[in-house]
Amino acid sequence: MKLAVYSCRTDERPLFEKYAAQYQIRLALTSEAPSLENASLTEGCQAVCVITTAVPPEIIDIWHSYGVKVISTRTVGYEHVDYKYAASLGIAVSNVSYTPHTVAEYTVMAILMVIRRMKTILIRYIGQDYSLDNIRGRELCHMTVGVVGTGRIGEAVVENLSGFGCKILANNLVEKESVKKLATYTDMDTIWNECDLITFHVPATADTWHMVNADTLSRMKDGVILINMARGSLIDTTALIEALENHKVAAAALDVLEDESHIYYKDFKYTPVAHHEMAILNSMPNVLLTPHTAFFTDEAVSDMIEYSMTSCLATVRGDKNPFQIN
Numbered sequence: 290m291k292l293a294v295y296s297c298r299t300d301e302r303p304l305f306e307k308y309a310a311q312y313q314i315r316l317a318l319t320s321e322a323p324s325l326e327n328a329s330l331t332e333g334c335q336a337v338c339v340i341t342t343a344v345p346p347e348i349i350d351i352w353h354s355y356g357v358k359v360i361s362t363r364t365v366g367y368e369h370v371d372y373k374y375a376a377s378l379g380i381a382v383s384n385v386s387y388t389p390h391t392v393a394e395y396t397v398m399a400i401l402m403v404i405r406r407m408k409t410i411l412i413r414y415i416g417q418d419y420s421l422d423n424i425r426g427r428e429l430c431h432m433t434v435g436v437v438g439t440g441r442i443g444e445a446v447v448e449n450l451s452g453f454g455c456k457i458l459a460n461n462l463v464e465k466e467s468v469k470k471l472a473t474y475t476d477m478d479t480i481w482n483e484c485d486l487i488t489f490h491v492p493a494t495a496d497t498w499h500m501v502n503a504d505t506l507s508r509m510k511d512g513v514i515l516i517n518m519a520r521g522s523l524i525d526t527t528a529l530i531e532a533l534e535n536h537k538v539a540a541a542a543l544d545v546l547e548d549e550s551h552i553y554y555k556d557f558k559y560t561p562v563a564h565h566e567m568a569i570l571n572s573m574p575n576v577l578l579t580p581h582t583a584f585f586t587d588e589a590v591s592d593m594i595e596y597s598m599t600s601c602l603a604t605v606r607g608d609k610n611p612f613q614i615n
Contacts, residue, residue: 341581383604399544433485436472542579552567
């Protein structure tokens, strides 16, 4: 099998080469994102590997003409690939999974940083301001925490939080017995009404789009803290900003944002960033923003690359692809 790899970062190349040798896969690597101009990279390839860049029908058409049988995004999210159109051409689309601990540990780090006001403490320390004004924090053990979504990552978050002694409420379409040992499942109305802090671990779907909005924010406790390590589309950013400005929301930690795809993973040191909501949120001392890096560990990146390559290999060989989504 020959695999075309787009958006290949320098840190990924050794891993692609390692697993290519292990699974006897030939590679065509580029650091460029997929485009009409470089679609010919897939000539002679049976599979394509991408990351979080748009793959629209016009690119899929060219790949199809070259005989591509499977498109794998080496990410959990797959909304950037037009998988329905690909399916209409007989092209499989797959995503990957990775160790849940990478995002789960990052989530707990973000929670602790927010409730202990670490953004303000760190910025002030750089400026040699060591005063105690406005940096008094809260203890997690006295809080009620809502975990929305208890898949692999959400369950790992519950496990991590259980050691802090906080009360944990959970919500998921399917209740898991393993989670019930550590948390109490409840409906979303109870999550909104009773939780001091809510962390989100659900995928981007039509049902989860803007699940945090002006209405649901109004039903939350005054001074609620919101944590989003999942997908930017879960939160209506405009409504969140208003809730932060009127102090309904006390603080937030966001590893993801709406309309982040043209910004994150790029260097804008000397260029204006065309994202007004991001600028507003970044200016707030009680909002911690990180550039979609909760997943970014040695273990997770290795998993993403290996699973992407083996899922492509499975499809090309005619075997069952456990990661296929269309």
